[in-house]
Amino acid sequence: MESTTVYNYRVTLERVRGRLGSIRLQELTEQHVEEWMRWALQGGRVRGGMAGTGLGVTSVDMSLARLKEALNRAVTRRLLTVNVASEVHIPLKARKAERKAKRVVPPWTAAEVGDFVAAMKGDRLNAPLLLSLMGLRPAEVCGLRWSDIDLDAATLSIANTRTLMGNRIVVEKDTKSLAGERMLPLPVLVHEALKTFRAMQAKERLAAGEGYEGGMYALVEELGAPLNVRQLRERAYKIMDANGLRRVRLYDARASCLTYLANNGVADHLLAVWAGHANVRTTKKWYVKPDVVDLLPAAEAWGGLARGSVTDRDR
Known part of the structure; x- marks a missing residue:
């Protein structure tokens, strides 16, 4: 165990x-x-x-x-x-x-995600935070190694995680489940951000010389030491607060991502693979959370029912 x-x-x-x-x-x-x-x-x-x-x-x-x-x-x-x-x-x-x-804090809407993307543009951790907006778990973002990322093919493989036990002890392990091991294509925005982040780390390594601590992981601080999920979360909160954005858990970016993908026609079997779940029931039960704006198409569709009933009555 x-x-x-x-x-x-x-x-x-x-x-x-x-x-x-x-x-x-x-x-x-x-x-x-x-x-x-x-x-x-x-x-x-x-x-x-x-x-x-x-x-x-x-x-x-x-x-x-x-x-x-x-x-x-x-x-x-x-x-x-x-x-x-x-x-x-x-x-x-x-x-x-x-x-x-209980006050339940709903995940960001698509518009709020866009505001966060704009706010963190230029931040040193822009690329790792974009990976969170892609729906990766924070532990998956922290566990990514550069060997897991193929910038030429624009893909990343998720096979390693780094999480915190008791919010203090870093634990490195395999993915949460077999379904968690997956390869994802990189959206253009994330691909470009990762290339920039990689180039930045090369400059930081050169400037630090022997003081650089490694660089195996993708998410590291300026001297190469890997960052943990708490540090990633704190950086995200700092950006939210500085830009007047509604504070939500970074983990809930998964729900924002998966809800948006589901609302925009991504097939169930693909949605489950993207999330790293064995079946889409888990994805839809816990992570697809439509809000009132997402339900507008249903309201518009109902209008057709009403028009049909009026036509039938007039007949």
Whole structure:
């Protein structure tokens, strides 16, 4: 199991262990799990934010899912006869209440993406930020090596990622899944930006001399040291703030990209490959997020229905 997966499992299960860890496995009941869930939703936060307040539904859901997985393994190994958590679910009322109270920041519209592209023109990290707007995950952008980029053929291969564990430790690994390994053609704007970035790095290497740290990765600072996802995110926020742009997560640029491609006729099977997903259901469920402007063609199409009904009535 990958170190980042182990870390995430540990964090999500610690929320459960702190409350239920003293109960013997064979004595754990459905009531124990339900009581833990209610406590977690109402006052389970012990770090981050205000201690003693409720955890978010997503956090509780993840911990509950990990607990169910662990108990399923216990059943498989005959340590238990039944998974007492299998029928414990977060109430729909709690989900609706959080959705109503939580301020959801929608991804950028196409117009906002255009404003960001204009704002970052001339920035040293213009090329890596354009890769994010292409729909690459931040960890994929940070993991790109120049050997993965063919400037002559105008393509890039995604096979390596560099992410942060606990927002501190850099972890380098393969792509998130087999489908994540993919080759993409470079749009003209991104291709030109990468050529400029490559030439800039050659000048920086020459100027730094022996002080240059390498250059294997595409996303590096002036002395060749690779940048991580937090540094890329902070650079993007700095550009947004300096230009009065609505601040959104850099990761959500994936949703802006994939929504635009879906709205502009890219076939489902191609959309999934571009996103690095095994099937388009994942892409459409989590990343294609039409806004009211995207729905205008539906409103215009409805006009034909209305005209048809009037014609039929007049007859």
